[in-house]
Amino acid sequence: xxxxxQPPSMDCAEGRAxxxxxNHSTISxxxxxxxxxxxxxxxxxxxxxxxxxxxxxxxxxxxITEDRKSSTLILPHxxxxxxxxxxxxxxxxxGGGNKLTFGTGTQLKVEL
Amino acid sequence: xAVVSQHPSWVICKSGTSVKIxxxxxxxxxxxxxxxxxxxxxxxxxxxxxxxxxxxxxxxGVEKDKFLINHASLTLSxxxxxxxxxxxxxxxxxxxxxGGRYNEQFFGPGTRLTVL
Numbered sequence: 001x002x003x004x005x006q007p008p009s010m011d012c013a014e015g016r017a018x019x020x021x022x023n024h025s026t027i028s029x030x031x032x033x034x035x036x037x038x039x040x041x042x043x044x045x046x047x048x049x050x051x052x053x054x055x056x057x058x059x060x061x062x063x064i065t066e067d068r069k070s071s072t073l074i075l076p077h078x079x080x081x082x083x084x085x086x087x088x089x090x091x092x093x094x095g096g097g098n099k100l101t102f103g104t105g106t107q108l109k110v111e112l
Numbered sequence: 113x114a115v116v117s118q119h120p121s122w123v124i125c126k127s128g129t130s131v132k133i134x135x136x137x138x139x140x141x142x143x144x145x146x147x148x149x150x151x152x153x154x155x156x157x158x159x160x161x162x163x164x165x166x167x168x169x170x171x172x173g174v175e176k177d178k179f180l181i182n183h184a185s186l187t188l189s190x191x192x193x194x195x196x197x198x199x200x201x202x203x204x205x206x207x208x209x210x211g212g213r214y215n216e217q218f219f220g221p222g223t224r225l226t227v228l
Contacts, residue, residue, distance in 0.1 A: 043116075043205045043219035044156070087155075098209045099146055100217060102156040 004088045009107040012082075018075040020106050022088030025069040030092055033064060035073045037084040038105070044087065047073065078110045115139055116208050118220035125196055126228055133191045133223045135162075135206030141186035142208035146217070147179075150203040162189040162206075196227040 005023040012018040024033065034049040048055055048062045050071075055062040061074040075082055087105040115138040125131050135145055143164045148156040160181055161169040168181035180192040189208075193200055207219045 038156075041203070041222065041224070043118075043207070043222045045219070046216055049216075098144060098217060099158055099161060100156075100207070101158070102148075104155050 004090055004103050006086070006088055006103065006106045008104065009109070011109050011111060012075075012078045014079055014110050014112055015077055018078040018082065018108055018110065020073040020075075020086050020088075020108065021070065022073070023070045024088070024090045027068050027090050028092075031090045032092070033062065033068075033071045034089045034091065034100075035060070035062065036087045036089065036100075036102075037082075038087070039081075039084040044102075047086075078108075080110050080112070082108065083110045084108060116206065116218045116220040118204075118206060118223050120223060121221060122224040122226075124226045124228065127197050128195055130192055130194045131196055131225060133193075133204055133206075133225075135189045135191070135208070135220050137187045137208045137210075137218075140208075140210050142189075142210070143186060145183060145189040145206055145208045147181065147189075147191050148205045148207070150205060150222075156205060159191075162191075164189075193225065196225070198227045201225055201227045 032049050032051050035047040036044040038044045048057055048060050050062045064071045085105040085107050087102050117136045119134045145162040147159045149159050150156045158171050159174045162181045162183040164183045170176045178194055183189040203222050203224055205222045207217045209217045
C-alpha cells in the first residue's frame with residue numbers, strides 16, 4: 001500500500017469547514033484513498049473513500065487531485081464532536097488482504 | 113451500518129494472568145477479522161489476522177504463543193493475552209470486513225487492558 005503524509009494537527013472553529021490534506025504521491029492506479037477517524041478511546045470509524053472522482057456522503061466530501069497524488073477531506077460544518085484523529089489510508093479496493101496500515105494521522109481539534 | 117462489538121470494554125488484571133477479549137460481528141458474517149493494538153498517543157498497529165477455521169496470521173514481532181487467537185465461528189474471534197505483564201497494557205481493537213464490492217472494514221469499540 002502507498003504511504004501517506006498528513007499534518008500532525010489542525011484546529012478548526014466550530015461551524016466552519018475543516019479541510020484535512022493528505023499526500024500520497026506514490027499511489028498506484030488501482031489504489032483507493034480511504035479516510036477513517038478515531039475519536040478518543042473509541043474504535044476507528046469509516047468516513048469516505050474514492051478512486052479519482054470527488055465523492056460526497058452524509059459525513060464529508062473527498063476531493064482528489066487530478067494526478068491523484070494528494071487529496072483533501074472536507075467536513076463542511078465542523079462540530080465539537082468532530083474532534084478526533086483522522087487517518088488517510090491508500091489501498092487496493094476490497095482485496096489485498098483487507099488489512100489497513102494506519103499512519104500517524106491528523107489530530108483535528110474543533111473549538112468554540 | 114454494520115456493527116462490531118467487543119467484550120469486555122475494559123479489564124484490569126494482575127500480572128501473570130490471562131485475559132480473553134471477544135470480537136463479534138453482529139449483523140454480518142466475517143471469515144476474516146483483524147486485531148490491532150494501540151498504545152497511548154500512538155497509531156493503531158496490526159497484530160494479527162484472524163481466519164475462521166484456520167490458524168491466525170501474525171505480524172512480524174508479535175508473539176503467537178502470547179497472543180492466542182481463535183476464530184471459531186463466522187461471527188466471533190477471540191484474543192487471549194496469556195501471562196499478561198504491565199507492558200501488555202494497551203487498547204486492543206478488532207475489525208471485520210463486511211464483504212461485497214467495497215469489503216469495507218468495521219471496527220469494534222476497543223478493549224482497554226490494564227495489567228497491574
